[in-house]
Amino acid sequence: MHSVVCIKQVPDSAQIRVHPVTNTIMRQGVPAIINPYDLFALEEALRLKDRFGGTVTVVTMGPPMAEAALRKCLSYGADDAILVSDRAFAGSDTLATSYALATTIKKIMGNMPVDLIFTGKQTIDGDTAQVGPGIAKRLDYQLLTYVSKIVDLDLEKKEITVERRAEGGVQLLKTATPCLITMLEGTNEMRFGDLDDLFRAARYDLKVWNREAAGIDDAEMIGLKGSPTVVSKVFAPRPRSQRAEMVETVDNDPKNLAVTLLAKVFTQHPKLEKEIAKRAG
Amino acid sequence: MAEKFDVIVVGAGMAGNAAAYTLAKGGLKVLQIERGETPGSKNVQGAILYSDAIEKIIPDFRDDAPLERHLIEQRVWILDDNSYVGTNYRSEDFNKPPYNRYTIIRAHFDQWFSKKAREVGALTICETTVTELLLDGKKVVGVMTDRKGGEIYADAVILADGVNSRLATKAGFHPEIKPKDVALAVKEIHFLPQETIEARFNIGEEEGVVIEMAGTISEGMMGTAFLYTNKESITLGIGCMLSDFKKQKTTPYELLDKMKKHPSIAPLIEGGEMKEYAAHLIPEGGYNAVPQVYGDGWLIAGDAGMFVNGIHREGSNLAMTTGMLAAQTLVELKQAGKAFTAPNLSKYKAKLDDSFVMKDLKKYRRMPDIFHKNNQFFTTYPTLLSKAAQTIIRVDGVDKKTKEKEIKKSFIASRSVFGLIGDAFKFWRAME
Amino acid sequence: MSEQPKKPAKKKVELDPRFVNYKHVWVVVESERGEVHPVSWELLGEGRKLADALGVQLCGVVMCGPGERGAGICGEAFTYGADKCYLMQDEVLKDYRNEPYTKALTDLVNTYQPEILMLGASTLGRDLAGSVATTLGTGLVADCTELVIETETRNLASTRPTFGGSLLCTIMTQRHRPQMATVRPRVMAMPEADGSRSGEIVTVPFSMIETSIVTKVLEFIADDTRDKPNLPFADIIVSGGRGLKKPENFQLVWDLAKVLGAEVGASRPVVQAGWAELDRQVGQSGKTVRPKLYIAAGISGAIQHRVGMDGADVIIAINTDANAPIFDFAHYGIVGNAMTILPALTEAFKAHLAQAKKAG
Incomplete structure (x- = not known):
C-alpha cells in the first residue's frame, strides 16, 4: 500500500517572540520543528506500513530549510520525501496551499497509486485545520477528520473503518479508499527509528520539486494570486489598559492576604458572591 | 550494523565538527x-x-557562517x-576586515x-547517544549506540563528547572529573x-561589544562573568568553580539573578525578554587536569580532553584546534598506510x-590553584579598587596626596603589606 | 504557508462582478441529534451586529434529519436574532457526514448567495468550513476573535490569533463571496434570547440519495459525560500552572475548586507534564473559557494561555514573580507562592461561605 503524509515545518510556537517595535516575528533562536500534530499522522502511516507493507511518502511545501523536517521523517521510517519549494508559492493561503499539495499528490499518484493521504489535524502556527479538507475536496476524496483510530483496512475491497472524534461522541465511519485522514493528537506515539533508517535518512537524495516539477501549470492558482484571503494587518495583542489591583497586607501572611482579597472581590462584585454562595449552598 | 567506517567522531560541537570536517576533507x-x-542543540557557550582557529579549518568561513557581530570593543570590569x-x-x-572575533549563537553556528x-x-x-566504546582487548574498534541495531565499527574513534x-571515564581513559577542576557556568x-542594542552600546550594525567581569559578584568564589552583544539579543552569564558552589551552598542561578540586578548591568538588559537559560560545565583544571589523550584506536579532543584556557576564557578555539589536530593525525597515518x-597516534600529542594549546595551558598551569587558595582576588580587591576610584574621583576638598595615602592605608589595612606583595608575586608567577 | 504575515494590501481591490448580488449574513446552526451547539447562538449574536452594520438580514442555516425538530431549532434561532432560516431536512443529513453536508451547504450558498457565512470552530464546523470554502473557492478565516465590517467597502475584517497567539492578524476576503469565518466556542458572548422574536422559515429540498454517498456511519458512541470536564461553559474555574512545582501540589487546585463548586483548568506545560488531562487545558491549543471567575495559580500568563481565558469576568492571579505577564491582564493579583496562598484561599472561601449560610 502507499500512503502520502503531508507535513509542515513550523517555528516552535511556544518559543516565539514578537519584536516590540515592528510587531514582526523574531525567529532568531526559535527552533523549526515538524508540526507536532503531523507526527501522529506519520506514525499512523508507518504503523499501517508495518502491517501491510508498502511505501510511505512524505510531502511538504516550504522553503529549502524544510529539508531538515523531511529527513527527520525519513529517520522515523518514511521511504520517500518530496520538498515542494518555489518562490511562486510565497503568500499562499490555505486554499492555494491545498491546491499546490493536491496537484503534487496527483503527480505522485502518476508514479505510484495512493491508498491513503494523511495530515495532522492542524498546524501550530496557522491553526486553521483547512489544508487537509482542502486537499480532499480538490482530489474528490472522502474526508475523515479528527480520526482517533483506524479500526479496519481492507486493501482488496478498498474499504476503511475509522473512529472519528465528533461533538459529543465518537463516530464509527466506513468509507472507500483512497481517502484523506486527518489524525487526532494523542492517538499514538512516534517511534524511535533504528540505525538503518537514520543512515538512510542522512544519505537520502531528497527530491526538491519546483512549481513545474510538481505539475502545477496554472500559476494563477498559487501564491498571492491564488489566495482569496489577504492579511491586511498584523499586530500584537493589546495590553489591558489597567494592571491588576495588587492585594497586599502588612505582613503578607497567606491567610490575611486571602481574607483581604475576598473582601475586596466581593465588595466590588456582589453578584459573584451570590453566585458562589448559591453553588456552595 | 555491517557498515564500517574509518573513523567515528562522537559529538557535533566545535571539536567534533572540526574533526569530522578535516577527516572527510582528507x-x-x-x-x-x-x-x-540537531548539531549544536545541546551545546552551550x-x-x-x-577567527584564527576556524580559519585554519575553513578559510572562507566568513562567506556563509552565521556570525552575529564582530567585536570592536572589549570592556573589563571589576565589580563591587x-x-x-x-x-x-x-x-x-577591529573594524577592518578580516575581523578577528565574532559573537555567535552556538545553535546556529x-x-x-x-x-x-x-x-x-x-x-x-x-x-x-553512544552508550559505550566497543573494545577488542585494549583497542577501540567501534561504538555502541542506544538505537536499534546499535553497534557500529570503525578503525578509530574520536571522543569529542564534551566535558565530563x-x-x-567508562572506558577508564580518564578519571571522574573533580569538582575543583570544573566551573559551572550559567547563561x-x-x-x-537590534536598534536598542546598538544605541545602548554605542555600536553600528554588525559591531559588537564584550564585557568581561569579576569581583564581588561571585560572592568570593573563583569565577568570572560576561556579557556579549548578539544581533538581536544579549548573552550574559557567570561561572564559578563547582567545588565553590558546593562549599558556599549558593546556586548559579542566584548569582546570575544578582548579576542582572547590578546597577551597572541592569540598564543594559532592561526591557529584554529572557529566552534561553542554560547551564554548562567548563573544564578549568588546566594543564594539570589534561588526561591521556590518545590510545589504541582512540583520541580525545575539545572539552572532553579538558582543553580550556580558563584565564583567557578560551575554549572553543582549543576545541576546534584539538579536533583538527586529532583528525590530521589520522589523515596522515591513513595516507602513509x-x-x-x-x-602511531602519539603523533597527536606531539x-x-x-x-x-599546550603552550598556553602550560603557561597558566599554576593559575587555578592560586585562585582557589586566595579568594581575596574575588572579595577584598574589587571593593578596595572601587573605593580607591571613588576617593580619587569624588571632589570633596581633600587634597590628592591625602587621598592617595588613604587608599594605600585601606589596602594595607585589609590585606597587610606582606599580603599585598605576596599576592602580586603569586600573580606574576602564575602569569609568567 | 497560511497566515504568514504578508505585506499589507494597499490597493483597493474590486469585488469580482460575479459576486455583486451576494447579500445577507448567514450562520450555520450546528445541530446533532436535535441538540444545538451553543456556539451557534453566540454566532447569531455576533452575526446580528454584522447584519445591522450592513443593513441586511441575518439568516440561520439548519440542516438535519427529517425526524428531528428542524422547525423548532429555527424558532430558537429567531429568538437569538435570526430574521430568516433556511431549513434542509433529509434522511441523508441525519448524522453529520462531510460529503452530504458539504454538498447541501454549497448548494444553498450558490442558490441564495450570502455575503458572509459563519460557522462554529467545532469539529463539525471546521470539517465543513474547510470543505465548503474549497468547493466555493472562497476565503475562510479560522478561529476569529473579532469580526467587523469595513464601512466604505462593506468587507468583513476578520481578526484572529496567529503563531500560537503571539500575534493577531486581520484578514480580508476582498474579491470573493461569501466571506467565510469560523469562531471558537465561548469567544463571543452568548446573546440574550428574545422570546418575542419570530422569522421566516424557507424550506429547501435536498437532492442527494443515500446510495450515492460513499461514507457510512456505522455507529455513534456518545461520550460518557458524567466525569467529563466542560471548561468552556463553567462559571468558575481554578487553574494551576508550573508555579506549583510538583504534580502532588496540583491537588491544592482541586481543593479550592471543590469548595467553590468550580471546574479545574491547567496551563499547557502542566498538561504536557501529565498533571492534568488534555480536556482541562486552557489556551490557544486548549479550550477557550468565559467564566464569571477565573483563578490562576502559578500561571505566568503567556500569551498562549491568555487568549483562552481573557474573556473571564473576574481574573484573580497568584504568582511569585511580580513581573509575570498575568498581572498585566488579571483584575486582582497576589504576589506570593501558590502553594501557600491556595490553601489560605480555600480556608477563606470556606469560612466566608459558612458565614453567609448562617446569615442567609
Missing part, C-alpha cells in the same frame, strides 16, 4: 554521532568565535556591589559547521531589538605540545 570515511536533536572599575578598549582597527562537514562527505546522525566525557539570552595504534 578523504576518510567518517561517521559523526550527536546526541542532541557564551559565545565568542576566534554598587560599582565597577574598568577599562574599555575600542579600536577602529554548529548547524552550519556540521553542514560544512556533511558537504565534504561526513555522515552525521543525530538524536543518537562519560565514554572516556541567559535576553532578546532586544599506517594503523591507528597507540604508538602536535598538541607544538601548538598554542
Whole structure:
C-alpha cells in the first residue's frame, strides 16, 4: 500500500517572540520543528506500513530549510520525501496551499497509486485545520477528520473503518479508499527509528520539486494570486489598559492576604458572591 | 550494523565538527554521532568565535557562517556591589576586515559547521547517544549506540563528547572529573531589538561589544562573568568553580539573578525578554587536569580532553584546534598506510605540545590553584579598587596626596603589606 | 504557508462582478441529534451586529434529519436574532457526514448567495468550513476573535490569533463571496434570547440519495459525560500552572475548586507534564473559557494561555514573580507562592461561605 503524509515545518510556537517595535516575528533562536500534530499522522502511516507493507511518502511545501523536517521523517521510517519549494508559492493561503499539495499528490499518484493521504489535524502556527479538507475536496476524496483510530483496512475491497472524534461522541465511519485522514493528537506515539533508517535518512537524495516539477501549470492558482484571503494587518495583542489591583497586607501572611482579597472581590462584585454562595449552598 | 567506517567522531560541537570536517576533507570515511536533536542543540557557550582557529579549518568561513557581530570593543570590569572599575578598549582597527572575533549563537553556528562537514562527505546522525566504546582487548574498534541495531565499527574513534566525557571515564581513559577542576557556568539570552542594542552600546550594525567581569559578584568564589552583544539579543552569564558552589551552598542561578540586578548591568538588559537559560560545565583544571589523550584506536579532543584556557576564557578555539589536530593525525597515518595504534597516534600529542594549546595551558598551569587558595582576588580587591576610584574621583576638598595615602592605608589595612606583595608575586608567577 | 504575515494590501481591490448580488449574513446552526451547539447562538449574536452594520438580514442555516425538530431549532434561532432560516431536512443529513453536508451547504450558498457565512470552530464546523470554502473557492478565516465590517467597502475584517497567539492578524476576503469565518466556542458572548422574536422559515429540498454517498456511519458512541470536564461553559474555574512545582501540589487546585463548586483548568506545560488531562487545558491549543471567575495559580500568563481565558469576568492571579505577564491582564493579583496562598484561599472561601449560610 502507499500512503502520502503531508507535513509542515513550523517555528516552535511556544518559543516565539514578537519584536516590540515592528510587531514582526523574531525567529532568531526559535527552533523549526515538524508540526507536532503531523507526527501522529506519520506514525499512523508507518504503523499501517508495518502491517501491510508498502511505501510511505512524505510531502511538504516550504522553503529549502524544510529539508531538515523531511529527513527527520525519513529517520522515523518514511521511504520517500518530496520538498515542494518555489518562490511562486510565497503568500499562499490555505486554499492555494491545498491546491499546490493536491496537484503534487496527483503527480505522485502518476508514479505510484495512493491508498491513503494523511495530515495532522492542524498546524501550530496557522491553526486553521483547512489544508487537509482542502486537499480532499480538490482530489474528490472522502474526508475523515479528527480520526482517533483506524479500526479496519481492507486493501482488496478498498474499504476503511475509522473512529472519528465528533461533538459529543465518537463516530464509527466506513468509507472507500483512497481517502484523506486527518489524525487526532494523542492517538499514538512516534517511534524511535533504528540505525538503518537514520543512515538512510542522512544519505537520502531528497527530491526538491519546483512549481513545474510538481505539475502545477496554472500559476494563477498559487501564491498571492491564488489566495482569496489577504492579511491586511498584523499586530500584537493589546495590553489591558489597567494592571491588576495588587492585594497586599502588612505582613503578607497567606491567610490575611486571602481574607483581604475576598473582601475586596466581593465588595466590588456582589453578584459573584451570590453566585458562589448559591453553588456552595 | 555491517557498515564500517574509518573513523567515528562522537559529538557535533566545535571539536567534533572540526574533526569530522578535516577527516572527510582528507578523504576518510567518517561517521559523526550527536546526541542532541540537531548539531549544536545541546551545546552551550557564551559565545565568542576566534577567527584564527576556524580559519585554519575553513578559510572562507566568513562567506556563509552565521556570525552575529564582530567585536570592536572589549570592556573589563571589576565589580563591587554598587560599582565597577574598568577599562574599555575600542579600536577602529577591529573594524577592518578580516575581523578577528565574532559573537555567535552556538545553535546556529554548529548547524552550519556540521553542514560544512556533511558537504565534504561526513555522515552525521543525530538524536543518537553512544552508550559505550566497543573494545577488542585494549583497542577501540567501534561504538555502541542506544538505537536499534546499535553497534557500529570503525578503525578509530574520536571522543569529542564534551566535558565530563562519560565514554572516556567508562572506558577508564580518564578519571571522574573533580569538582575543583570544573566551573559551572550559567547563561541567559535576553532578546532586544537590534536598534536598542546598538544605541545602548554605542555600536553600528554588525559591531559588537564584550564585557568581561569579576569581583564581588561571585560572592568570593573563583569565577568570572560576561556579557556579549548578539544581533538581536544579549548573552550574559557567570561561572564559578563547582567545588565553590558546593562549599558556599549558593546556586548559579542566584548569582546570575544578582548579576542582572547590578546597577551597572541592569540598564543594559532592561526591557529584554529572557529566552534561553542554560547551564554548562567548563573544564578549568588546566594543564594539570589534561588526561591521556590518545590510545589504541582512540583520541580525545575539545572539552572532553579538558582543553580550556580558563584565564583567557578560551575554549572553543582549543576545541576546534584539538579536533583538527586529532583528525590530521589520522589523515596522515591513513595516507602513509599506517594503523591507528597507540604508538602511531602519539603523533597527536606531539602536535598538541607544538601548538598554542599546550603552550598556553602550560603557561597558566599554576593559575587555578592560586585562585582557589586566595579568594581575596574575588572579595577584598574589587571593593578596595572601587573605593580607591571613588576617593580619587569624588571632589570633596581633600587634597590628592591625602587621598592617595588613604587608599594605600585601606589596602594595607585589609590585606597587610606582606599580603599585598605576596599576592602580586603569586600573580606574576602564575602569569609568567 | 497560511497566515504568514504578508505585506499589507494597499490597493483597493474590486469585488469580482460575479459576486455583486451576494447579500445577507448567514450562520450555520450546528445541530446533532436535535441538540444545538451553543456556539451557534453566540454566532447569531455576533452575526446580528454584522447584519445591522450592513443593513441586511441575518439568516440561520439548519440542516438535519427529517425526524428531528428542524422547525423548532429555527424558532430558537429567531429568538437569538435570526430574521430568516433556511431549513434542509433529509434522511441523508441525519448524522453529520462531510460529503452530504458539504454538498447541501454549497448548494444553498450558490442558490441564495450570502455575503458572509459563519460557522462554529467545532469539529463539525471546521470539517465543513474547510470543505465548503474549497468547493466555493472562497476565503475562510479560522478561529476569529473579532469580526467587523469595513464601512466604505462593506468587507468583513476578520481578526484572529496567529503563531500560537503571539500575534493577531486581520484578514480580508476582498474579491470573493461569501466571506467565510469560523469562531471558537465561548469567544463571543452568548446573546440574550428574545422570546418575542419570530422569522421566516424557507424550506429547501435536498437532492442527494443515500446510495450515492460513499461514507457510512456505522455507529455513534456518545461520550460518557458524567466525569467529563466542560471548561468552556463553567462559571468558575481554578487553574494551576508550573508555579506549583510538583504534580502532588496540583491537588491544592482541586481543593479550592471543590469548595467553590468550580471546574479545574491547567496551563499547557502542566498538561504536557501529565498533571492534568488534555480536556482541562486552557489556551490557544486548549479550550477557550468565559467564566464569571477565573483563578490562576502559578500561571505566568503567556500569551498562549491568555487568549483562552481573557474573556473571564473576574481574573484573580497568584504568582511569585511580580513581573509575570498575568498581572498585566488579571483584575486582582497576589504576589506570593501558590502553594501557600491556595490553601489560605480555600480556608477563606470556606469560612466566608459558612458565614453567609448562617446569615442567609
